[in-house]
Amino acid sequence: MKLIGSLGSPFVRKVRIVMQEKRLDYELVLDNVWAADTTIQHSNPLGKVPCLVMEDGGAMFDSRVIVEYLDTLTPVGKLIPPNGRERAEIKCWEALADGVQDAGLLIRLEKTLRKEEQRSQAWVDRQMAKVTGGLQAMADGLKDKTFCGGTHYSLADVAVGCALGWLDFRFPEIKWRADHPNLEKLFERLSERQSFKETLPQ
Missing domain, CATH: 3.40.30.10 (Glutaredoxin)
Known part of the structure; x- marks a missing residue:
């Protein structure tokens, strides 16, 4: 492939x-x-x-x-539950993380592709509200759990870890660690995995 x-x-x-x-x-x-x-x-x-x-x-x-x-190609490291509410919850985490990244990307495009006089601050503010709202939802959903879905590593953690890593990469001014220490703990845990170490954004 x-x-x-x-x-x-x-x-x-x-x-x-x-x-x-x-x-x-x-x-x-x-x-x-x-x-x-x-x-x-x-x-x-x-x-x-x-x-x-x-x-x-x-x-x-x-x-x-x-x-x-x-995830269907091999039983090794299953990341998505087969069915039911548990599966929907993991996919919902993924949608939340992807939504934060979508909003951040729209902000980045607004600031890099448009001339300054053509940029809409209202648009940027609207997208940033999605980013901050998404981060809050992640923190609220995670609570004090080890992983997003509870005790098992899943696609939810992959998606959230990618979102947080990308915010560090593109929006270092967003101090999400100070506002959400439980997300910081999760991110530190994920960052120790080889798959995360070898795919750092650049």
Whole structure:
């Protein structure tokens, strides 16, 4: 399998971590979707990463779709419960973490792609409210648990860890550790895993 992505994308990182936790072999193909010579549209018509290209040439995109598929390939390191409310809760954690990253990405694009006089502070404020609200929801949901889903490491932790790591990378001015010490403890625990160490955003 080939994974098309970038080293700075938290969504690509999520897939890479799952690949490593599941001990799956793949080739990472780097592509800057904002560059004039990007070829991502050949595999994903939406022009986004990550995109997983299978052995038969078929392509799969959207990180949530990809990681769900990967979790079915081997029983090693199961990250998503098979069914029921527990499964929905883990996927809800993933949606929350992805939503924080989506909002942060919209802020970043507003500040990097638009000229200063064209930027909307109201838009930035609206997206930042989603980031801070999402962080609060994560902290409230985590409480004093070892992992997001309770006692077992899951996709929820992968997603939340990627979101927190990406905020450190792109928004160091957001002091989420001071506001949410339980998230800091979780992040420190996750950062000790080899899959997190080897996929640091850059």
